[in-house]
Amino acid sequence: MTKYVAGGSYMLNEVNYQSVMTPEDFQTEQRMIAETTKEFIEGEVIPCDEELEALNYERTVELLQKAGEIGLLGAEVPEEYGGLDVDKISSTLISERLAKGSSFALSLGAHVGIGSLPIVYFGSEAQKEKYLPALVTGEKIAAYCLTEPSSGSDALGAKTTAVLSEDGEYYVINGTKQYITNAAFADVFIVYAKVNGTEFSTFIIERSMEGVTVGPEEKKMGIKGxxxxxxxxxxxxxxxxNLLWDIGKGHVIAFNILNIGRFKLAAGCLGAAKEAIELSAHYANERTQFGKSISSFPLIQKKLAEMTVNTYVLDSVVYRTAGLMEERLNQVEEQQDVGTTSAKAIAEYAIECSINKVLGSETLDHIADEAVQIHGGYGFIQEYKVERIYRDSRINRIFEGTNEINRLLIPGTLLKRAMKGELPLMEKAQALQKELLSFVPARTFSGALDEERHLIDRAKKIFLMVGGVAVQKYQLQIEKEQELLSHLADMMIAIYGSESAYARTMKMMDAKGEEKASHAMTMTKVAVHDAFTKVEMLAKEMLIAMEEGDLLRTNLSLLKKLSRRSPVNTITLKRQIAEKVVTAEKFIV
Structure with missing residues (x-):
């Protein structure tokens, strides 16, 4: 049996692109689930848009129950509790297609994801039988309660307490949770509290329990519905x-559920990014200035091209990660390990989930901003959907752990796995030091995207070089060097993104031929060269921050050698990409 791909190992190995999951690999059943979701959003949710944005709770609950009737609330719930138990690709497609429903997508996503999955993954048999069937139909709505007024990113600093009664029959829980999605109408709350003030644990609390009060609605910038x-x-x-799993295991539940939330957030950002491109391309064709449509202006084309390339990268990243999770889960099921769950498959890819979260939220933020700019003054008016996409997108960089926290987690988790012997990171870094003494960059390339493959490989070498310098210099104190860790994270994100696009395009070329994959090839060229430029810049900044004198000059010389490449005319390439998007008036591969 083939071993699954270890989380984070992409930084140390060359990708086998044929094994990478891509959107071109979707099966008929998966496409049908995506289409069902799309039809539900367009047929049921969008017609109620004004009511939902005005916080009509009854309409929201009614639509959640309609979603339950067609299986959308039970996609990841086992069949014995009334769910569909679909694969990770299908559930990811649902998350992506929900995005067009704006705030409703968040209401549904919070219910099926962070609200229900703690019980799916960590609940006892009795808890699953009691709660899951009602959550699958929408008879009961779930909410997730982790954040407190004094603890956001520092989740384990929560002050909510749980004290066992003298008769051992119940826990007395006191505290306040903040920013709880679905709180106004939720029936079931997943609540984190410290037993005896120290042991971080998880509880299922029902709205009907005495002492449970929901405060007033927050007045938000976006996601108003x-x-x-x-x-x-x-x-x-x-x-x-109603204690979920064991006392003191709340952090395991919280972090696993956050990984799920981060990944699902990226899928939602992907759906919104595609919609923003469609709206922007259509508007650019319709809007005329100086006697011609603004889509004919090179600077508008540049925006559309960059929006499209970035979405292609995110699209490739999201489904590559979904494929890794699905493969890991299948391996677990084949081995029939006792007590294993989907959460373990996702925990394996904590690094990739954080990458998805940061890349997804920042990609959408950039695309939403450019969409408003393309619309000009109309983009600032609520009548146009891009105005809402812009406002709604901002929260994604804060949700599910801020992007700053995730940037610390990405290289931090990689280093922890290396120290545990799970990844040969230090061995690779040491081997690279010897290799660099006689390293000669390749000067000729054969085959389409061959140079891009070399650039991805060299970007990984650059990461190992500067990462090795950082670890040697700071050792265990490196966790205090947050700027350097952030730079390492951005390198890992750029490499994972560009490699995902490369793998997808290579697979497409093999299946369809270079002519039919030409648009994807052009996008991949731009993506890889832009990512490499970013990696080179980040590495240079790190070396300058860490070293000086002859040692700095030596390492900058090595970086220059690793960074040598042929220039690429990205202006022309982006014009080619824009032509396709303007013609299609949507994201196109």
Whole structure:
């Protein structure tokens, strides 16, 4: 049996592109689930848009229950509890297609993801039987309660407490949770509290329990159609059977669920990015200035091209990661390990989930901003959807752990796995030091995208070189050098993104031929060269921050050698990409 690909190992190995999951690999059943989701959003949700944005709770719950009728609330719930138990590719497609529903996508996503999955993955048999069937139909709505007024990124600093009663029958829980999605109408709350003030644990709390109070709606910048309220818990008596998993295991649940949330967030950002491109390309064709459509202006074309390239990268990243998770889960099931769950498959790819989150949220932010710019003054008017996409997108860089926290987690997790012996990171870095003494960059390339493959390989070498310098210099104190860790994270993100696009395009070329894959090839060229430029810049900044004198000059010389490449005319390439998008009036591969 083939071993699954280890999380984070892409930084140390060349990708086998034939094994990478891509959108071109979707099966008929997966496409049908995506189409069902799309039809539901367009047929049921969008016609109710004004009511939803005005926080009509009854309409939101009604639509959630309609989603339950067609299986959208139970996609990741096992069949024995009324769910569909679909594969990770299908559930990712659902998340992407929901995005067009704006705030409703968040209401549904919070219910099926962070609200229900803690019970799916960590609940006892009795808890699953009690809660999951009602969550699958929408009879009950779920909410996830981690953040507190004094603890956001520092989730383990929560002050909510749980004290076991003298008779051992229930826990008395006190505390306040903040920014709780679906709070106004949720029936089931996944709440984190410290047993005896120290042991971080998870509880299932019902709205009907005495002492549970929901505060007023927050007045938000965006996602206005989703409910966001505080949850106040005053001497709430929670039966001991509502403890989720074990005492003191709350952090395991929280971090696994956050990984899921980060990945699903990226899929939602992908859907919104595609919609923004479609709206922008259509508007650019319709809008005339100086006697011609603005889509004919090179600077508008440049925006559309860059929006499209960045979305192609994100599209490739999201489904590559979904494929890795699905493969890992299948390996677990084949081995029949006791107690393993989907969460373990996702925990394996904590690095990739954080990459998805940062890349997805920042890609959408850039695309939403450019969409407004293309629309000009009309983009600032609520009548145009891009205005809402712009406002709604901003929260994604804060949700599910801020992007700053995720940037620290990405290289931090890689280093921890290396120190545990799970990844040969230090061995690779040491081997590279010897290789660099006689390193000669390739000067000739044969075959389409061959140079791009070499650039991805060299970008990994650059990461190992500067990362090795950082670890040698700071050792265990490196966690205090947040700027350097952020630079390493951005290198890892750029490499994972460009490699995902490369792998997808190579696979497409093999299946369809270079002519039919020419648009993807052009996008990949731009993506890889832009990513390489970023890696080179980040590495240079790191070396200058860490070293001086002869040592700095020596390493800058090595970096220059690793960075040598032929120039590429990206202006012309982007014009070619823009021509395709303007003609199609949508994201096109």
């Amino acid at each position: 989703s409910s966001t309220c505080p949850l106040i818990l005053e001497d709430v008596r929670v039966p001991v059977e």
